[in-house]
Structures are given as C-alpha cells and as structure tokens.
Amino acid sequence: MKKALIVDDNEQNLYLLQTMLKGQGYDVLMAANGVEALERARSAPPDIVISDILMPEMDGFTLCREWRKDERLQHIPFIFYTAIYTDPRDEELALSLGAARFVVKPQDPEAFVAILRQVIEESETGRPLAPAQPAPEETDYYKLYSEALVRKLEDKMLALEEINRALEQEITVRKKAEESLQESHAALEKNLKGAIDVLSETIERKGPYAPGHHRRVAALASAIAREMGLTPFQVQGIELAAAVYDIGLMTVPPEFLQDTNRLDGIKLTLYQGYPQTGHDTLKRIEFPWPIADIILQHRECFDGSGFPQGIKGEDILIEARVLAVAGSMENLTVHRSYRKALPVDQALAIISSRSGSLYDHEVVAACLRLFNEKGYKMES
Known part of the structure; x- marks a missing residue:
C-alpha cells in the first residue's frame, strides 16, 4: 500500500483529499503546515507528498526547498496542489525547487489520481520527476519567493478592493431601502397619529x-x-x-x-x-x-x-x-x-x-x- 502525505492548513481540503486517496487504496498521513509535514515525513517517510502553498509557520515553497535538502526525503516526489498560487511564474518557481508536478485546484479526482500514479511510477523507474530546471541560488530563490508573495499580496489587495466596492454598493442599496422604509414608517405613524387625534377630539366633544x-x-x-x-x-x-x-x-x-x-x-x-x-x-x-x-x-x-x-x-x-x-x-x-x-x-x-x-x-x-x-x- 502506497503512503501519501498531504499538507494543507484547511481541514476540509485535508478531509476531501484523504477520502479520495483512501478510496484509491492509499495509506494517508496528514499535516497542517510545512513544519509538521517535515516532522511526520522524517519519522515515517511517505511514497509521495502533496502540499498546498499558502500555510502558516512554513509554506509550501519553503517546505519543498527543505524537502530537497534532506537526504532522507529528497528522492520522494513532491507535488504542489494549490488554488491560490496559479500564476505561471509560481509554477516555474515550484518546478525549479524540485517539485514533480504543479497542479491547480480543483482537479478531477480521476485525473488527479492518474497524476499521482504517473509521478510514483517515474520515481520508481528512476525517470526525472520534473522537467530539468536549474536550481535557484540562495539569493535568486529569495528573490523569486518574495516576488511570488508580492503577487499574492497584490491579488489579495485587488480582491479586497472588489469586495469593498461590492460592499459599498450593497450599503448604498441598503441605505436607500432603509431610508425608504423609514419614510414609509414615518408616513404610517403620522397617519396613525392623525386618526388617533381625530378620534380623541370626537371623544372630548361627547x-x-x-x-x-x-x-x-x-x-x-x-x-x-x-x-x-x-x-x-x-x-x-x-x-x-x-x-x-x-x-x-x-x-x-x-x-x-x-x-x-x-x-x-x-x-x-x-x-x-x-x-x-x-x-x-x-x-x-x-x-x-x-x-x-x-x-x-x-x-x-x-x-x-x-x-x-x-x-x-x-x-x-x-x-x-x-x-x-x-x-x-x-x-x-x-x-x-x-x-x-x-x-x-x-x-x-x-x-x-x-x-x-x-x-x-x-x-x-x-x-x-x-x-x-x-x-x-x-x-x-
């Protein structure tokens, strides 16, 4: 039975991957970040690791770099599986760090399992796990890594701006609805008070x-x-x-x-x-x-x-x-x-x-x- 280590800080993502892999006969280990993944892998090396990128404590890029430095782990194929880092430059960085594949979420389960089988087969037959790419020097790595983080920050800022614009529009709509409701309420209250006053005057005359x-x-x-x-x-x-x-x-x-x-x-x-x-x-x-x-x-x-x-x-x-x-x-x-x-x-x-x-x-x-x-x- 092949052993897979999946790394993701999202519990729902972990559960879905675990369910899919167990259904295909894999023994599954799980970790919530890169630090935890290294500890688990060193104590019980897996046959393949599938990692998200954006995680606390140690992200996927850093995990892959540390993975390739470790003599006990470097031969184990590493797959990135991400929904956030989707830029071609992110894939280029991932492959330059030694990743076997860079897969963007969501992926059809059958297609994803096929990728895993292919990667494990390549690893067992000694074929290259990824297209040959020069490993980045330390300074180059940090430059590429920083650029990737900046891209994600820019994407997040753009997304937040979109959300803010949508919220502003929603607030404007709600304010108009609230003002209309208040005007209707005030009109009803005025009419009610007027009817009460007329009734009151009638009682006083009687x-x-x-x-x-x-x-x-x-x-x-x-x-x-x-x-x-x-x-x-x-x-x-x-x-x-x-x-x-x-x-x-x-x-x-x-x-x-x-x-x-x-x-x-x-x-x-x-x-x-x-x-x-x-x-x-x-x-x-x-x-x-x-x-x-x-x-x-x-x-x-x-x-x-x-x-x-x-x-x-x-x-x-x-x-x-x-x-x-x-x-x-x-x-x-x-x-x-x-x-x-x-x-x-x-x-x-x-x-x-x-x-x-x-x-x-x-x-x-x-x-x-x-x-x-x-x-x-x-x-x-």
Missing part, C-alpha cells in the same frame, strides 16, 4: 371634558413614564393610549358622566363597563403596543378595588398604572359641573394619599418628583 383633555393626559403620562425610566417605545405607546383611553365612554349616556361617584345599580354597571367596551373596539387594530389592554386596565386599582376585572399590583400593565395617575391628576385639576378645579398642590396631596391603594407607589413617586422637584406644569 364626554364631560374641557378641550385638550387627552393632550394634557398624554403629556403628563409620557413625562411620568420617562421619569420612571421606561423605554421610548413604551412612552410612545402610553402617548397613543392616552389619546383614546376612554373611547368606551361614547356608549355611556352623557348624563351618567356628570358625577360618576353618585352612580349605582344598572347605571354604575353600565359605566364600569366602558374600559371593556374601549378594549373591544380597539383590539381589532394591530398596534405595535398593547393599546387595547392598556385601555382595558386603566381603571384598575393597585389594591384590586378597580374595574372591570379587579386585578391588582403588577398584574396591571405599567402603562395602565401610569395612565391611571396622569388621568386622575388631569381630572382633579379641571373644573367639573359638580366641583371646582383643585390647585395642583391639593391634587398632588390627594394622589399621594392614595399611593399603594388606588395607585402604584412608584408611579406616584415619579409624578411627585416631576411637580415638586422638576417644575412640571400642567398644560393649559
């Missing part, structure tokens, strides 16, 4: 609100959310939910809304169903935020005494907990038919007294900081 009610609730709610460190995405969702949070009130008779604290019986039941009605109205719209659920939960209380579901604590969405405090501050500081508007400090005192019961204490704390420490003013 309900017991002063003009700008939803705008003021949205401004305070988003300010509280930012003070709490919620994400910009959550803040945007809160702003939109605040514009339509009481859309369900459009199904409640206007007279019920004059003083909701005095409602009882069927009137109270009908009134307390408005968050569910609002949820059912908007759940069919696929918002990126949980708008319908925020609307459903904005009248829930932190202690579970709210409506319509009676959920409590952190089971209530943080957006809904923020909206509850902002909505209450707005309601307390505007004039109603059954009471005058309260000063901001009195409204804050009421909100603070309900912290931990009706409202989330963290939301209340953020609201108090806004007014007491950061000078927040309710919009007029």
Whole structure:
C-alpha cells in the first residue's frame, strides 16, 4: 500500500483529499503546515507528498526547498496542489525547487489520481520527476519567493478592493431601502397619529371634558413614564393610549358622566363597563403596543378595588398604572359641573394619599418628583 502525505492548513481540503486517496487504496498521513509535514515525513517517510502553498509557520515553497535538502526525503516526489498560487511564474518557481508536478485546484479526482500514479511510477523507474530546471541560488530563490508573495499580496489587495466596492454598493442599496422604509414608517405613524387625534377630539366633544383633555393626559403620562425610566417605545405607546383611553365612554349616556361617584345599580354597571367596551373596539387594530389592554386596565386599582376585572399590583400593565395617575391628576385639576378645579398642590396631596391603594407607589413617586422637584406644569 502506497503512503501519501498531504499538507494543507484547511481541514476540509485535508478531509476531501484523504477520502479520495483512501478510496484509491492509499495509506494517508496528514499535516497542517510545512513544519509538521517535515516532522511526520522524517519519522515515517511517505511514497509521495502533496502540499498546498499558502500555510502558516512554513509554506509550501519553503517546505519543498527543505524537502530537497534532506537526504532522507529528497528522492520522494513532491507535488504542489494549490488554488491560490496559479500564476505561471509560481509554477516555474515550484518546478525549479524540485517539485514533480504543479497542479491547480480543483482537479478531477480521476485525473488527479492518474497524476499521482504517473509521478510514483517515474520515481520508481528512476525517470526525472520534473522537467530539468536549474536550481535557484540562495539569493535568486529569495528573490523569486518574495516576488511570488508580492503577487499574492497584490491579488489579495485587488480582491479586497472588489469586495469593498461590492460592499459599498450593497450599503448604498441598503441605505436607500432603509431610508425608504423609514419614510414609509414615518408616513404610517403620522397617519396613525392623525386618526388617533381625530378620534380623541370626537371623544372630548361627547364626554364631560374641557378641550385638550387627552393632550394634557398624554403629556403628563409620557413625562411620568420617562421619569420612571421606561423605554421610548413604551412612552410612545402610553402617548397613543392616552389619546383614546376612554373611547368606551361614547356608549355611556352623557348624563351618567356628570358625577360618576353618585352612580349605582344598572347605571354604575353600565359605566364600569366602558374600559371593556374601549378594549373591544380597539383590539381589532394591530398596534405595535398593547393599546387595547392598556385601555382595558386603566381603571384598575393597585389594591384590586378597580374595574372591570379587579386585578391588582403588577398584574396591571405599567402603562395602565401610569395612565391611571396622569388621568386622575388631569381630572382633579379641571373644573367639573359638580366641583371646582383643585390647585395642583391639593391634587398632588390627594394622589399621594392614595399611593399603594388606588395607585402604584412608584408611579406616584415619579409624578411627585416631576411637580415638586422638576417644575412640571400642567398644560393649559
């Protein structure tokens, strides 16, 4: 059984060559670079060596040169098998170093095996392994070797330039696509906000609100959310939910809304169903935020005494907990038919007294900081 040593730093190349040669009855040794190849060959000389050129530690050219200097190895045929060094001058250098053949990848398996058989046969019969070429002197060798490396570097630079040009073109295309997508997103967002604003104005005309009610609730709610460190995405969702949070009130008779604290019986039941009605109205719209659920939960209380579901604590969405405090501050500081508007400090005192019961204490704390420490003013 003939023994072949294959040298390549690419594991896939080694595997493919090993599989092909074993299928042809060869015993196969493998090495990942020239240094390793010399060690293996000196301990167990092969019948033929097949080497790549571009490898770490010791490349194929240097390996071939060292191979021909070693008295124990110099009679063993050396074949270059490369996909990188394909210039005729690379082949000339390889053959001048004593290589039997210079084969460019990829090669048809049958043709490649035929080359191996021919080279081994030439070696065994004493025929020349390669066309006679004068061995380069030391200085000439290094000159040719350096020139080969420079050619490969130039090729790599050209390839990198091509890749960079392709990348620049791809980046340009992607930027244009991204800009187009952003423009479409901005247009959709503008249209959505416009539709929400129209809906908000319609609710205000129907309900017991002063003009700008939803705008003021949205401004305070988003300010509280930012003070709490919620994400910009959550803040945007809160702003939109605040514009339509009481859309369900459009199904409640206007007279019920004059003083909701005095409602009882069927009137109270009908009134307390408005968050569910609002949820059912908007759940069919696929918002990126949980708008319908925020609307459903904005009248829930932190202690579970709210409506319509009676959920409590952190089971209530943080957006809904923020909206509850902002909505209450707005309601307390505007004039109603059954009471005058309260000063901001009195409204804050009421909100603070309900912290931990009706409202989330963290939301209340953020609201108090806004007014007491950061000078927040309710919009007029």
